Amino acid sequence: MLQSRFLLSGLGLSLMIATLSAQAAGLTSEHKAFGKTNDGTPVEQYILRNSHGVQATVITYGATLQSLQIPDKNGKVADVVLGFDDVQGYQSGTAYFGATIGRFGNRLANGAFELDGKRYQVPQNDKTNSLHGGTQGFDKRVWSAEPTKAKDSVGVTLTYLSADGEMGFPGNLKTEVTYSLNENNELRIEYKASTDKPTVLNLTNHSYFNLAGAGNGDVLKQVATLHASHYTPVDVKLIPTGELPAVAGTPMDFTKPTAIGKNIKADHQQLKYAEEKQGGFDFNWVLDAKGDVSKLAADVSDPQSGRRLQLYTSEPGVQFYTGNFLDGTVKGKGGKVYPHWGAFTLETQHYPDSPNQKNFPSTRLDPGQTYTQTALFKFSAK
Numbered sequence: 001m002l003q004s005r006f007l008l009s010g011l012g013l014s015l016m017i018a019t020l021s022a023q024a025a026g027l028t029s030e031h032k033a034f035g036k037t038n039d040g041t042p043v044e045q046y047i048l049r050n051s052h053g054v055q056a057t058v059i060t061y062g063a064t065l066q067s068l069q070i071p072d073k074n075g076k077v078a079d080v081v082l083g084f085d086d087v088q089g090y091q092s093g094t095a096y097f098g099a100t101i102g103r104f105g106n107r108l109a110n111g112a113f114e115l116d117g118k119r120y121q122v123p124q125n126d127k128t129n130s131l132h133g134g135t136q137g138f139d140k141r142v143w144s145a146e147p148t149k150a151k152d153s154v155g156v157t158l159t160y161l162s163a164d165g166e167m168g169f170p171g172n173l174k175t176e177v178t179y180s181l182n183e184n185n186e187l188r189i190e191y192k193a194s195t196d197k198p199t200v201l202n203l204t205n206h207s208y209f210n211l212a213g214a215g216n217g218d219v220l221k222q223v224a225t226l227h228a229s230h231y232t233p234v235d236v237k238l239i240p241t242g243e244l245p246a247v248a249g250t251p252m253d254f255t256k257p258t259a260i261g262k263n264i265k266a267d268h269q270q271l272k273y274a275e276e277k278q279g280g281f282d283f284n285w286v287l288d289a290k291g292d293v294s295k296l297a298a299d300v301s302d303p304q305s306g307r308r309l310q311l312y313t314s315e316p317g318v319q320f321y322t323g324n325f326l327d328g329t330v331k332g333k334g335g336k337v338y339p340h341w342g343a344f345t346l347e348t349q350h351y352p353d354s355p356n357q358k359n360f361p362s363t364r365l366d367p368g369q370t371y372t373q374t375a376l377f378k379f380s381a382k
């Protein structure tokens with residue numbers, strides 16, 4: 001009796017030691033070379049890991065989330081974001097896989113806006129619109145990076161100085177983006193920016209998720225909830241009309257868990273504006289959380305693998321885009337091709353074209369102010 005009690009507590013003790021050392025060894029980060037741009041600029045990769053098998057790789061080209069390994073319900077890990085194996089893929093890519101987007105996420109009508117009575121013209125790289133900061137946006141720049149460490153997370157902070165007038169935007173703008181990973185399987189992206197002249201700013205991350213694994217078919221059976229009872233409908237050029245109608249009764253209603261494919265082929269003008277041939281989602285949803293980062297904004301799960309992503313954000317909107325412009329011609333990581341509807345994005349943002357829309361929350365940033373944004377992507381599986 002005495003002996004068996006002793007044995008038991010001995011077993012308990014060794015289990016405890018094993019758990020403690022797993023926790024201590026749990027969060028790690030390393031950085032190493034990723035490659036070089038065509039002009040020879042070195043690009044680094046930062047790899048963040050926790051003890052549950054989650055691994056996030058961020059590269060300094062575009063401050064891009066290059067890969068994200070997430071275990072499924074059986075512990076089997078898959079890379080759930082689209083991307084490339086080398087810098088050249090990102091340099092020639094046009095889909096913004098995983099990139100930090102700036103200065104202005106999504107579209108600006110006619111590539112123009114006014115500030116204090118002065119008109120600014122920025123590149124029209126999407127028909128007559130400007131898209132995602134212009135031809136050489138933040139996604140095409142090499143950022144500086146430093147590893148970071150907090151009590152319960154490991155991370156990397158990337159910095160980019162955008163000169164006054166770059167891509168037509170006013171003000172010297174300093175931008176900082178921090179990715180961090182913790183033991184709760186939360187990948188947090190925090191943004192900070194400041195300017196020396198009044199300007200406009202709309203930063204986001206453009207990760208394309210496929211919870212079944214990147215290149216593993218389309219996402220039509222994955223189930224999405226968007227905690228948003230309104231959205232910003234668009235015109236034929238995907239510029240918001242300025243209205244904020246209810247989603248109720250339209251294919252844009254994701255207030256209850258809905259398979260992404262359930263209404264994607266519906267006969268609805270908005271879906272055709274998003275992509276004229278096969279349709280798709282590519283709109284800004286007005287989040288009910290209104291920038292309260294403690295409230296759930298979006299929740300997507302894959303019934304087959306059991307993987308689930310929950311999004312929290314300090315932004316008022318999210319662009320839910322279903323990879324309507326993917327056409328299976330681009331070869332991604334491991335030579336896999338990404339089919340039409342092969343991913344979804346959740347781009348936390350202010351509403352598209354805000355500088356030209358008087359009823360939308362302002363995207364203006366003045367000297368002396370600090371722009372901040374938090375996006376939290378929490379993963380689980382069951």
Ligand code: GLA
Nearest residue numbers: 094095096106282319321325
């Ligand atoms: C955003 C836009 C889409 C598309 C992608 C990039 O999600 O809303 O229309 O341009 O970026 O391909």
